[in-house]
Amino acid sequence: MRFVGCYIDKKKRDLPVMAGSGSMSIPKCYRLCRAKRYAYFGVQYSKECWCGNSYGKYGKRSKSECRMKCSGKKSTFCGSSWRNSIYTTGLPARRRPRVSRLPLSRCSQHSVGWNGKCSRAIDGNTNQNYGKKSCTHTRTATGAWWQARTSRRARITSVRIYNRRDCCANRLRNFVIKVDGRVCASYRSSRAFSVRTFRCNAVGRTVRIQTRNRVPLTLCEVQVFGRYAKGRSRSRTPGMRFVGCYIDKKKRDLPVMAGSGSMSIPKCYRLCRAKRYAYFGVQYSKECWCGNSYGKYGKRSKSECRMKCSGKKSTFCGSSWRNSIYTTGLPARRRPRVSRLPLSRCSQHSVGWNGKCSRAIDGNTNQNYGKKSCTHTRTATGAWWQARTSRRARITSVRIYNRRDCCANRLRNFVIKVDGRVCASYRSSRAFSVRTFRCNAVGRTVRIQTRNRVPLTLCEVQVFGRYAKGRSRSRTPGMRFVGCYIDKKKRDLPVMAGSGSMSIPKCYRLCRAKRYAYFGVQYSKECWCGNSYGKYGKRSKSECRMKCSGKKSTFCGSSWRNSIYTTGLPARRRPRVSRLPLSRCSQHSVGWNGKCSRAIDGNTNQNYGKKSCTHTRTATGAWWQARTSRRARITSVRIYNRRDCCANRLRNFVIKVDGRVCASYRSSRAFSVRTFRCNAVGRTVRIQTRNRVPLTLCEVQVFGRYAKGRSRSRTPGMRFVGCYIDKKKRDLPVMAGSGSMSIPKCYRLCRAKRYAYFGVQYSKECWCGNSYGKYGKRSKSECRMKCSGKKSTFCGSSWRNSIYTTGLPARRRPRVSRLPLSRCSQHSVGWNGKCSRAIDGNTNQNYGKKSCTHTRTATGAWWQARTSRRARITSVRIYNRRDCCANRLRNFVIKVDGRVCASYRSSRAFSVRTFRCNAVGRTVRIQTRNRVPLTLCEVQVFGRYVGRTLKPSR
Template identity: 25%
Template sequence: QLKFAACYQSSTAAGGVCERAFDGRTNQNYGAGSCTHTNAEKGFWQAAIKGFARVRFVRIYNRLDCCSDRLNSFSIFLDGQECEQSYSSRKSFSVKTFSEAPNVAMQTVFNRCWRRLQSAIDNNDHQLYGHKSCTHTKNEKGWWQARTKSLSHIRTVRIFNRMDCCSERLNNFVIMVDGHECASYKSNSFFSIRAFKCNRIGQVVTVKNRKTSPLTLCEVQLGWWQATLKERSLVRKIRIYNRLDCCSERLNDFSITVDGQECASFKSSGFFSVKTFQCNKVGQQIRINNRKRSPLTLCEVQTFVGCFFESNHWPDFASLASTSNDMNRQKCNCLCSKRGTSVFALREGNQCRCGDNYGNNGEAERSDCRLPCAGDSNQICGGRMINAVFEVDKNHC
């Protein structure tokens, strides 16, 4: 959780100073002295965090003793830029989490650089200098820099070298994002095209020469991922149950893809009984690809969506399918499959609930879903007023 350093709001009324919004208390009764308050206006609340950071989500606790409907039309900004998600509804909420929109492409598009440097981002990857698609500095320890339109997760940086001559000049440099080094290259040889793993959050990309020579770049491309959220779909984890009566070693070399994008893989000389793979991909079609010539046998595949807080006032899962001393994931999956819902939730160790929506009361930590299932102590069945949510798999009922 990020720490706020200072705050400001458009006005203060009824003693509701801005600092109350991050005092560590989540009491939603105004009389408890933990809620802010402005005058009747199109007001704002603003705070600065300590240092530069990637803001993955913003969680807002609404007032509940009265007036909850006031907080029903607002936007969230980060450094003056409106986040993808805003809120406008006739309904009120208790606690709501606004997170990164998973269907938004993190496409890094350059919008600010000097004209003499634009050759490196003109979408022309021709590697002959005479085609006027390469940059050139003086004979110095020079640098090239450009800025993306917005804060981005820069996974890779791909550089196209000059090939008509002088390729060996580009053999000792570093790549930085917002001043932090993410990759470097030093070699006696040269390359034509090379992709560098970066994995940094930021906006300003710099290629800095570490030796005294002209810096020539024919194209610089940043890697991104893109997906479309059709219904649900942030696939956080995939749990696979292997066959154990024999042949377990067959399942020891495979990859997992979501909509054609690999999110996890496994290769080992041994075998496993049950294994959970971190995925964190957005999509709808999950595929397990066997990478060797052998039968592919899967006893169960479960897609874990995440852990989410529940509320008595605004429940995500009001429909209780069953409370049972032999509750486990397989049983709850089939109960909700018969009801035609898209997801199921396990809670309190023995409750199965069915539904189609989740997350309206905020996301919990994975460690909060630690209660074992009453029917299988090796499985988790949520927590106290916390749902462990899974996608329904109709093929295993």
């Protein structure tokens, strides 16, 4: 980024693209225009950001005309009214591609009126008098149009239209311009025009002008400007070729319907190509059909396929029972061979009249029951028969031979399932003899099941398809139906995984993702998971017959009934939980001799007189705590309350593990003994009241399991060093935080800053550094102030640091030296106090010795100078005037490259003062914030040069 200058702007903008407006600053506008890949940007009127690749067509002005303060950063200037402060973005200016007039051909129009042919608009004659035979004319219609094409695909930047001038110019007041069917410009006005150029910026070949009102369309000349697309443009419909107009019937010529509604030829092409078909056909203006072969009903003349497409009226989409057929460019897929698959391992609902299940797969297609060739079950709702293929297969169809000697009407309402999924169904008042059902499902087990109360009789079942290649992967591996089980409020499967639109596969996925061994679907819409089931008993499958909300052909339990399945995962063993011994107790205070140890002595007597209960003094937040022998997962905490009196004191409290709340209780009813779920990891268990009462606990029992192995420390490398003295010039120089503080929190803060040591002081302060101990060590007893964020630990004291290691190596402090300054400037010069006096090496603080700078009286008076190259500036030292007027320098800021790095505001003046800065840049500026002259006797800058040039600033 580099400042170019202050330039004039006008309504036809010098920088044409507005990138933003509102709260604006120079860096923000830089980012906006650089992101758009422009070479220059300008800030104008304090809040506007403009971008472009060239500037200056209206001339340059003095910088003083661009002094309106930026709305987003008042210390910088953002142009003025119709004045741009222009900067570079660092990117090269993009060359504007050459645009020329593109020749048009192959014109057409809606209709021809008054002999106004379409070719008149592209004949090069721009005469606007209709009598000179230079203008087109259509008949009066809504949506009358004219179009022509470029020789090849092009980026069309603008379209120029010459309107009729001898009369009727007001007809051309409401129209659109389209390129390849997409609107790129429009016009709607009460005023007519003679010649007008419309910006378009679209890519295509066909340019169409179309009216939006009921008028004839007249155009005297149309000129198109742009540039041809580089190389050979890629077709949007590769491989598409018109085949012809073909007859269709109910048994479709192209069997797959891909879409219906607003239809066009390219849309149908995309739909059928996505399905990998070789041919597609558009029919009846709105239907799209796909297939790999065509023509079985014969070909017709193109004139019979002239119904306009519903999605694009300029093209034709077949007609009634006529397909306009095209190729998709894909090869026709060979229809895989389908054969009859042998069945075995049959079973059925029950056996009636000696009609065994094997009769349906014995190869005997005799349909007379007396010939012992038909199966028979007992009368029941949902009677079924099933058999299996030898391995997993894609089953395309199932053929059923019905009984013919009698009772054929029994087989009028049934479904066919493959691996439990319905693939075909039949419901009719007419019986059939032999019928083939399309199935198209993958699996092994074929089941035929009635939906009414009848016996099921099948004389033969034949299955057709092909075996799946290799071993196909099941979508629900390991899923198996277990049964219908009772549920109650305390759930049989404890975890709810989902509710709403539910199906068995969906619930399977939800519970398997949570690593549970079993799942159950209940009340049509609920999904429950767990690792065990059945504690309330099993019921008949007939009690789990509520249809799934997400798939009505399957059943998802019922009210308080779970249809339970396996997920295929092993049941996770519930880790053993035992009572954990507690020790090292403490409490808020002791009242009535109720020591803390009484709550962990094993005595559960709830009478205070038996010396088995603790007691604190009355206070808000009274607490009791104890520790486990090592880190553990605490699953629950059991509390025995006092029963002889005062049980209602324990009605509002929390339970914490290592300072984190894991359970709470708030009620108007007191309890005697209660177990609280916790599920937290730690050692220290604390019970703390939330109201002003004494805390009494008769026994506290903690249940859980110790963490396996050596638990991973949350504070690796932390070690207590000792208690050390601190002073105003800090032993550990960097303050990382203050307020609610604990040792682990301070550890994290200083470790994040990469320091080797940290110290906690005065209960609430956190200090960091790479060395310590310059004021000496003290006894640990002097660092016993309780931490504000964790009262059970100590955080130093007044001017005492409890110092710890962070586990990181101490960083070497980079060498800092005084950096020479040059190229100074200042707001103005008063009393001959030139800017160079502040960097001449003379630290005399008497103005009469000609060693101090001086500006005129102003708000925001400033002085600045630059280092020789980019540097990290760590501090700035200022020598103030001492002979008089030192109190003028009491309210100012120090900036590095325009960013404030230090500030001073006080009622007391100083003589010499060093300000911490820690900023990266070159230009150091000192600027007042009140209305005074600025006087500096010497400015010294300390830091180190940056070895590597940084990226452009944001």
